[in-house]
Amino acid sequence: MPNVPQAIQERSANLGKEDFRIFSQDNRLFIIGGSDVATLYGAYRYAELLGVRFYLHGDVIPDEPYTGSLTHFKEELNSPLFSTRGILPFHDFPEGPDWWNEDDYKAYFSQLTKLRMNFFGLHTYPEGGPHAEPSVWIGLKKDIQDSAKVAKSYPATFANTQRPGHWGYAPLTTSQFSSGASLLYDREVYGADILKGTEPFPTTPDSMCLLFERTGKLLSSAFDFGHQFGLKFCMGTETPLTIPQMVRSELKRQGINPESEDATRMLYEGIFNRITQTHSLDYYWLWTPESWTWGNPTNKVVQQTINDIKIANSVLADMNYPFELALSGWVLGPPQNRSGFDQIIPARSPISCISRMWGQDRIERGFYKIKTDRPKWAIPWLEEDPRMTIPQFWVGRMRADAAEALDYNCNGLIGIHWRTRSIAPNVRALTEASWSQKDWNPNFGKPYIETPVQTEDVRIQGKVNADDGRIIKGTKDSPVFNSLCYDMESYLVKVPNGVYTVTLQFCENVYNQQGKRVFGVNVEGEAVATHLDVFAKVGKDTAYEIKTKPIAVKDGVLNIDFNVEVENPFISGIIIKGKTEDVNQVKGEYFKRAINAGGIAYKDYEADLPEGTGMESSQPRDMEAFSFYKDYATGEFGKEIADSAAAIFVSVDGFYGNGGNDNVKIPRPANWVSNSGPGAVMPNQAPWDKEKQKYAFVDHFARLGSKVNGKGNIDRFNYWVNTFNYTKAMAKLGCTRGLLDQAMEKAENMTNAKQRKQFVQKEILPIRIQMSREWEEMMGYLLQTVYTPGELGTVANLEQLSRAGNHFLDKHDDMIQRYTGAALPKEAGLSTQYKGPTRIILLTERSLIEKDEKMILKTIILSSGKTSIPVLKYRQIGERDFRSAEMELIARNTYSLTMPSVSLNGLEYYVTVEEAGNSINYPASAPTINNVIMAF
Incomplete structure (x- = not known):
């Protein structure tokens, strides 16, 4: 066709390696990228033009078929505003990567590429903080063996349901969970698959080494997979290096002082050589400790940190930098000079930090003071861990943080998080802001001006x-x-x-x-x-x-x-x-x-x-968010309620005013409990009749449901209805606990034993029984929102932290029984039965696998009745008829099968069960719109 080659040549000129163009000419569509990865970005952007939306947890394909032109679109040139764009899923809680398996990593890496992100980072907690994690092995070079194996190690683990005492979680078996939640788990002690047989902690030298080997092999496979799509990987430890006690003992046995610089050098040599032998890596970052957020490290501590950084850099230099050194932490640098580390590491080494106060504080202004050309990565919070168990909406803040990061000349934008589906709007808002801001940032393209405070x-x-x-x-x-x-x-x-x-x-x-x-x-x-x-x-x-x-x-x-x-x-x-x-x-x-x-x-x-603080950004704390939520609601629920749903989401997004400081729009019935852990249900002495007014948005949103059409739209709408109802039920439970606390205080002040007994029987016992029913109601709503490993972690959080660790329900039980002289009635106990509708749950949905890769599909059937064995319905793309494969029971209500081979055209599938003569399918839009796996 005339001029097409010339058009391609002209539009290909001067494209950066991540830039891409989409344009139409002569009734043909062209997607041109500055690299293979950029062309892939363009293909995914084209899917968005057709109405598809991508998130970390999966893809959303609209129920309403696309009827527009496939080839005629307004020309687009897309260039990223930040060269490094990605996520920092944080270890330490079951809601996050602690409970990810290899397929989860690979699924999320595929989604990162669809979101046009290119970075994935991990932080590794040291021993005592609260315990060592097996992502990074600390030891001597001589103890490195073949592949991922090591000869010596130390106790390390990730979250599991028997891990004792950490973050306030009481160890439980999953069969002790209430309200049918145990059906979600295929074993009594639950955690990531690599932990099997080592929970709660490995106790023998062999099991300690085995866990590091398993973790290394997982990271090797996952990182190799992600590198094929242009992803870069980063992991590291806190600085100064924390030496595990067993490693310290080994050093002493060899006559080496663990406090010496020689010991630090030898251990970094061991760390870095084992990484190069075990898995690929692009950056190793050193994190200043969390205590620097609220404390003031002494000059001695700061100097120890600087010395540690210099030793690590020296070791990498001697190895010819198999990966780059980077710095990160809860703050950018020491309080005396937040940008001071700029002077002590190579100019090519990135400097980064997470924002303080769980992201309520603005992007660290110290970035602006770093005038070198080094990489600078801002790390906003996609969610905050104190409210881990409830929804959080920060779209306006993500846009504002991205705008400030751009003002401060940052070239990296990375979101810290644990969960995936519940924070989907925040994730997408951040990634969109890393590519374009002109439609909502009034200062975009203007010189940055600081405002005196x-x-x-x-x-x-x-x-x-x-x-x-x-x-x-x-x-x-x-x-x-x-x-x-x-x-x-x-x-x-x-x-x-x-x-x-x-x-x-x-x-x-x-x-x-x-x-x-x-x-x-x-x-x-x-x-x-x-x-x-x-x-x-x-x-x-x-x-x-x-x-x-x-x-x-x-x-x-x-x-x-x-x-x-x-x-x-x-x-x-x-x-x-x-x-x-x-x-x-x-x-x-x-x-x-x-x-x-x-x-x-x-x-x-x-x-x-x-x-x-002298000077601050002139940006508002929250940017305009309605335009985002209208697009989000259109993709999730359909255009019929897009404006109304968007207005409700905006009403609970971000802060009141411009200062942060916990002045948050959405009510928050969960919080971090002092000396305990995240997302605990909070007692609230406010009367529920007054408190429930804060939750009027829940019913307003639910009433939109009558206008939602399409099975997929309805399913996605019901996810948020159940999420909001769950949050409201938690708030009501908190008020009931507050009522119980007040009544118990009154009882304790009574001096007449007979009157006190009557008061407890008449006034307190009904409240205590009501609390159990409200707990079951809350859990009932929560179980309708389980789609990913993150929600499994939320269930465990509530059961292990709030109920068992904090004794939310039974705190006063001993005193109640003492005052009445009798055991609590059985009505005060919790049901272990599931009472909701039958659900099919696929915790991990791979959309992209390697050719000839053997993939295991796992399915959970959550049901109060008897269902048939789940069946996989599948067909290769282009085939007309579905084939069937019956799944096999693993344990409890979890089934699995090895997926059929996937042709280069892809494979389409859904899962179905029969219950009382009715078919239940997953995804809900099946068999019209199904899941798809592509092979490469």
Whole structure:
């Protein structure tokens, strides 16, 4: 055809290796990429033009058939705004990669390519933090054997249901799970397949080495798979290097001082040589520890870290850099100079960090101060772990974080997360923002301008912590003492000149012993507290106040300064009361100002003051999100409810206002429990009749269901209906527990044993029984949302952390039985039976496999009745008729089979079961729209 070769040549000129064009000419469609991978990006972008949407958990193919032209589209030139784009799934909880198997890694790597991402990173916790993980082996070079094998190692593991005590999880067998949840698991002690036979920890030298071997082989296979699509892989350890105790003992046995630089060098030689022998890798990153987020490392610690980094870099240099060194951490660098590490590592080494306060803080401004051309990777939070068990919507924040990262000249954008499906909007928003921002970023393409921040009515530095619903003793204003600001230097509070009494309010809600944090406080230069240890004064979760003598303010600003003694200072509230000074003929008058430090407005308390750091970004904390959610809702549910659903999602996305600080739109009935773990159901003493008003959006969303058409659309819509109902049920349960706590406090204060017994029987036992029914209701909704390994982790979290670890239901059971003189009625127990509709669950959906790869398909049948054995229906692409293959029972309700061979054209399949004469299919859109696997 005339001019087509010339058109291709012209449009191919000057394409970067990840750039691609899509254009039409002479009734033909052309996709041209600057590389093979870029051309693949273009093909996936073409699928999006046809209505398909890609997510980490899988693909969404709309029920409504595409009827437009296949060849005529507006020409597109796509170039990434960030050269490094990807994810950092974090180990430590069952919701994340701890419970991934090899097929999960490969499935997600395929999806990353569809999302036009090119990076995958892993962090490895050290021994004692809380325990060693087997992703990175630490040892001596002489102990490396063939393939992934090692001669010596140490105890390491990932999350499993028998892991004792870590993050507040109580060890349970899965048959102890309530409400039929045990049917989801094929064994009593559940974890990733590589852990089988080693749970909860490997205890023999052979089993310790075996786990490292299995992990190495998994990473080798998975990374090799992902490299074929242009993915780059990164993993590493914390710095300074934590040496496992068994390795320390081996060093000492050989006459080597574990604290010496020689020992560190030898261990890095072992780490890096074993990686090169075991699996491919592109970057090894060293992470500064989490304690640097809220603490102030000493100069000695900072220097130890710098020395450790230099040793690691020297070892890699001696090996001719088989992979690059990178830096990361909870902060960009030491507090004295956040960009200081720029001077100590090679210019080609990337520097990165996650945003502080679970992403509530903005992108680290220190990136902007790094003027070298080195790679700079910003790492926003796609979700925060304190609220791991509930939905989180951060589309507006993902866009804002991406905009700020671009302003700060970052060339990497990486999202930290654990789950996949429940955060699908956040993931897609981040990846879209890494390619284009012009439609929603008003400052896109403009020079970055910093905005000076105010120097009064601010707090200098500081981070916030809030535990909604915590029961605080000694006050009627628990919301004030539930929140706090910590690790701040001072508060600069604007007041009229005058004389004031200042009440400083505190509540220790983290530590369980004295001496853990001690500090001093000065008001207007006068010491009002020294060696203050709030726990030593009143204990935990108890209000404590310091009231100053009258203090004069003469410059319009009340200065409250904090002095570090042990760890970091904190404060919950500030009350300023007094009289303004007389001005000429105008007499002074009464003045009061109250500030809820770390919290939102409450009664006559105003919200916490903004942080003053000198300069800040002019970007809003949340960017416009409606345009994203309209597209998302169209793909998920159909165009009929796209606008209405988008408006509801926007109403629960991001923050109120512009400051973050836990002022989140969506209500959050779960939180991190102090000295425990993430996503715990929180007791809430607010009455449910009042609290439920926050959840009006749940019913508003559900009412849209009558307008949704198509089996796939309905299934995806019901996922969110059940997710929202689950969250609402959790909130109601929290209020019922709060009601029980109040009733028990009343009972404990009764002196008449007979009256107390009657009160417990009449008032308390019904509440306790109600809690069990509400737990079952909550779990019933949750089980309807299980689609991926992440939701299996959520179920385990609730059962092991909230129910067993925190004793959410049975905390008061001993006292109830003591007061009544009888055992609890059987109605107070939990059912183990599943009572919901029959579901077919495929936790892992591979869409791309290698030619001749043998793939095992696993299926869970969640049912309250009797179903037939599940059957795989499949056909090669292009065939007319489906063939059938019966699956085999593994254990409980889990079935499997080896997938039939996949032709180069691909294979189409669905799974079906019969129940009471009815067919139930997965995916729900089958047999019209089915799952597809392609081979290459």
